[in-house]
Amino acid sequence: MNKIGIVNYQYSNHNYGAVLQAAALHFYINHTLGYESEHINFIPQGAKPKLKTKLKSIINRYLRDFGLKEKKIEHASFINPEIFEEFRQKWLPRSDNTYHSFEQIKQANLNYTHAIVGSDQVWRPSYADSSALVYFLAFLNNDVKKISYAASFGNDFWELNEQDTKKFADEVKQFTAVSVREISGVDICKNTFGVDAQHVLDPTLLVGRAFFDSVIGEAIPKGNSDIVFYKLDIDDKFEKCIEDTSSNFSFSNKNIYYSSQGRKYYYRPVSDWLSDIRESKLVITDSFHCVCFAILFEKPFLYYPNDNRGLARLESLLTLLGLENHIYRGDVDPAELAKSLMNIDYSEVNQKLAKLRDGSAKFLYDALA
Template sequence: MKIAVLTMTFNNNYGGYLQSYALIETLKKLGHEPMLLFVQSNDLSLKTKFKKYLKRYFLSYVTTRWKNERFKNIIEKNTKYFVDRYIIPKTDPIYSFDDFKKYGDKFDAYIVGSDQVWRPTMYKYIDRAFFDFVINPKAILLSYAPSFGLDKWEFTPEQTSKFKKQIKRFKAVSVRENSGVLLCKNNFGINVQHVLDPTMLLEKDDYDKIIKQENESDFNGELLSYILDETHDKKYLEELIVSTLGLKPYSINVKSKDPNEDIEKQIYPTVTSWLKGFDNAKYVVTDSFHGCVFSIIFNKPFIVYGNKSRGMARFNSILKIFGLEDRLVLNKSDINIEKIQSQIDWKKINLILNKYKVRSKNFLIDNLQ
């Protein structure tokens, strides 16, 4: 079956790259022919923008655009490599609704997900995420693990009314968080299934394989620190883990997001080196949802500092599945040595993972026929 996959624009988000890769690879393993709808973050194509500003802003626009694109290509060279080599096949870049319409009748099935593709404040193509561009009446429409990001409803009344009608075209709906099950029930009036993030559908060996293919080097340390939003309390947590367990910290983050810094410091590490960071770790400290996910996949003990600004529903849901709520801290008063030293029963965790993996894959198998 030819399947179109619609997900978030990447924007140097490692979890975003890997969930897209994982869903496409899973569909291939199930015998399908998936293709990523390669949506770009730009509202308009360069050609359209050029025409729009040609008369008034010609010189300044072209100069600025050239500089921005040049730096962007350098900064994103490693992540772009992963997209080019591993997230395949893809459509031509999609910039507009007209571009979406080109693919409205070219596939047997359309899947939206995963990540926060159903969070209107995070995804500007929200109408497309309910397949308003699909005109093939025989096409199967599915959602696989989209996230609302929060446990509250962010859609306007107008959006709710519109999407409630559109979602009735779906053969089946699944969501990534348990809170999303209730949101769909209360606002769309439908029953949906709770499934795993796509990254958890693959085996650890699948990730080891691409790490080895890229010949990634080992990190010099044992404590992986993957922090998206630095704070004094998160630094305190890292330092307490270092002093308690005697581990040397290392980071897999981009060194700087400051545009005034040396451009070499702004280059994002490769996606496979990001994975290698989890493989090498003896312990992980993170404030990232996918930091939690890959700690579980690689069976690494971890502490997660709840990232309230990015949405807590994601953390609460994944930790509840595995009975790992005690790995979460929300403020400095939650941080203590006992929590850091507490053990994780990985045999139990892996049994839960395998059970949910079968259930999640069956959602795809049962509905893609």
């Protein structure tokens, strides 16, 4: 029987989308396709904050309090990252062993019939740094069938120069099947790696809403609000966008990324985060996956781009669904833009999504056959 190992950023202790898309892919492979899969528990060195990082965070916090540093909340400031591990323990089976480097995982000689990398920005070398080759499955023997599912480059270009690219291109050529999350990724695969790739949906959109309703379960977060927003670095312009939009609609608003008590910041449980989106009237975010959940729960939304995260990820998806006008491009008042986006014909969106889902499902079915 096929035994499938999955590699992505499931280890994240601050990113809701990372753990939810990982759980969605596992669920689809196991419960829809009927295979046995687990996530290979690769946690690169440096993924967990060190004492030095925590001390730096404390110093920066005091500098911000005195106006000597720009306001920004760092991950090390949060005191309950264990909520992501609690989610993984319930929804994300992982390998018994944990690996922290390319050399360590290569020496493990893992015994899988198939391996899948994806989704998320797993093919963006600057994100993976020294572990980049792990996400090109270079640690596996050649008898393992290698597949990428909805791998993302993050941008509409490949980051590395020609000299550094060869080793990655050689690895991609060993894949049995290649799929990417953005249409621009199809061109990158062809022009940079010399391989054909298929455009597919992110696992969250592939698995569909019912799975996430089951994740939410009986969760009823306190203080549901009309507008929910999800953004890590909240600057003055974004704050004004939220305030103006709330005022225009006479809506309450809620930051669903975290709650705070004094200088202490708390992540919301994953099920509560999903429930907040499902129960809202409008979602404002710079997150790819938060937009995916707004679409799954059929909510009006405004995508507020973040230059560091790459606009290509959302442009590709929203153009295919006829929702590209939900991207705030800075040329109009965001509160007024949000007002014009409240009535989405989700029957039409769902028809387009169903067609894309069929093609994505066929790719994964054929790749694992």
